[in-house]
Amino acid sequence: MKSSLIKTFLFFLVFYSCSSSMSEENIENPTVTVNENRQATGSSANDLLSDINFKKITVEIAFIEGFEPIETAKNNFKTFxxxxxxxxxxxxFITNEIPNTGKTVYTLEEVVAIEKENRTAYNTDTTIAVWVLFINGKSSNDTNSxxxxxTAYWNTSFxxxxxxIHNLSNSSFDPERSMLETSVINHEFGHILGLTNLGTDLQSDHEDEEHPKHCDEEDCLMYWAAETSQGIGNMLSAGSVPTLDAQCLADLKANGGK
Structure with missing residues (x-):
């Protein structure tokens, strides 16, 4: 009988402790749902573009120590x-400096792991949050050429x-760093806005068949070359940051954007 009473007491003690911990966590963060920010790229395009579900956006600029984007590029991104x-x-905009990892090459899985460990801003009732990581290394998908x-990899992450980018903008013959940073940042943000045909429906036929989820117009920000060293130089040769063409703008407007 005494043993049964002790077991019953311990059961309720453990149950109460777990319940209390969960209740306290929910009180501190009553509306944060991490999984809402770990969905497929483009799936939150309408939430980002329109004011139906979210009235505000928080952009977390995370960077490995020594690799913060320059102020001009951040301002250009905000204007975009x-x-x-x-x-x-x-x-x-909030900033989040992350200690040097010691790595020089990153797989996408390692990029995701950094976000999981360091991201602080997530969706709440009226605010949608975006995470942008500026990393101190190259992609494991780089080739000799x-x-x-x-890379945009989740619905609110790139x-x-x-x-x-530093290595491509260090000499007098290279593109200006602010233009290069701005072009790549805006291009990847365009992907999480659902461009091209990545969660924001096409209003006309302009997806590049050879480079899916990109615009087929060479002068458009969403042209495939804007995210690779192979073609970005040609896009910036005119001395200005590429913009969205009329077809991509029409897609965004139809999905709740300006």
């Missing part, structure tokens, strides 16, 4: 967002291979 999305309560400059 303001021009494309409907968020009546505005846009908030081409380097990856950025990575910029900042060290590669």
């Amino acid at each position: 967002i303001e021009n494309r999305i409907n968020k009546p309560e505005g846009i908030e 081409s380097s990856v400059l950025g 990575v910029i291979y900042e060290e590669t």
